[in-house]
Amino acid sequence: MARARTARTFTKGTRTRQRIVEQAAALFNTRGVAGASIADVSLATGLEKGGVYNHFETKEALALAAFDYAAKLIREAIEGAVEGEVRPLDKLEAMIGVYRRLPGKPFIAGGCPLLNAAVDADDTNPPLRARVRRAMDRWRGLVAGIVRDAVAAGDLPPLDADALADGTIATLEGGVMLGKLYGNPIHLERAADHVTSHLRLLARSRPGVA
């Protein structure tokens, strides 16, 4: 009986923690860490402030957990899209497709958490900045790896895969920024088209292609 109760309490505590993280992720992604307080998280979750502090001692600790949660949502969406494809260039198109679908089917309110947290944390929040770098390292590594496969398969000419990964991610994230600024997905569409067009021009520039 005592055991069952402990298990139930644990489960309830885990669920409450997850509810806090999800609401905080949306709040911080929309307003920035400085722009949202534990009181806002309390309001969004319907918990007392003390209930939030039971799970996270500081707003900063909650912000890290919230970012990890948001970054995981995006990572799973991108990795899921990539796994469905065989050819490297199709994998890159599938990635770009995840961005194209963002405005209609956002993972989380407020746009891309990598972009938001990067701009939010770069000058002010070293622990969050370190998390964003780690998430961005993984994202850049995934793109660069697929680019290397595309070069090895002869689908792209020899090139600097890390540089193309950076250029690709910069274009897509800048497109998210423009789309959000104007409240119009056409700007993100154009950025996605830009990336696709660049890959096609590169493919056509391979040695031996007329």
Add this chain to the structure above:
Amino acid sequence: MARARTARTFTKGTRTRQRIVEQAAALFNTRGVAGASIADVSLATGLEKGGVYNHFETKEALALAAFDYAAKLIREAIEGAVEGEVRPLDKLEAMIGVYRRLPGKPFIAGGCPLLNAAVDADDTNPPLRARVRRAMDRWRGLVAGIVRDAVAAGDLPPLDADALADGTIATLEGGVMLGKLYGNPIHLERAADHVTSHLRLLARSRPGVA
């Protein structure tokens, strides 16, 4: 005598206002509007809080003036670089060069104010968002106009100038984000190279070019 005194007071007031705007621009560009207070501006300028409020009734009003100031610095740098060139593709390269020089010679602490204010304001600050849109409209219009000139001159193939302007700006602003996130200008360099390489591939893809 009374007249001279009024003029001197006016000049002193104007200078104080300008000092407030400059310090606030650096603060807001680094920490976001939510992350910096009038007390921070007071500290940075050495003025009493009341002295700041003499010039700006609210932090929000100061944030608008600070953004306008920061956007003007960038606009002047870009327009100055463009005016020094004759051929459209050289004008685009000159623009890209302004971004390349940003990390070594920033106009203002905290990175690109268009990017920062866009991400800061998109969900939370409609008046600031309207200012950023206006500045971005002007920037996109400048790039699209030069692209149209390049197409008319036969230096680029027929294409959607507004789309290429969006893709170019998205890539550069995304590159600023990556460079700031990593504290390493190589990521911005790669984004700038990406834009240059895209323009060259487009130029080579003109009808009639082998």
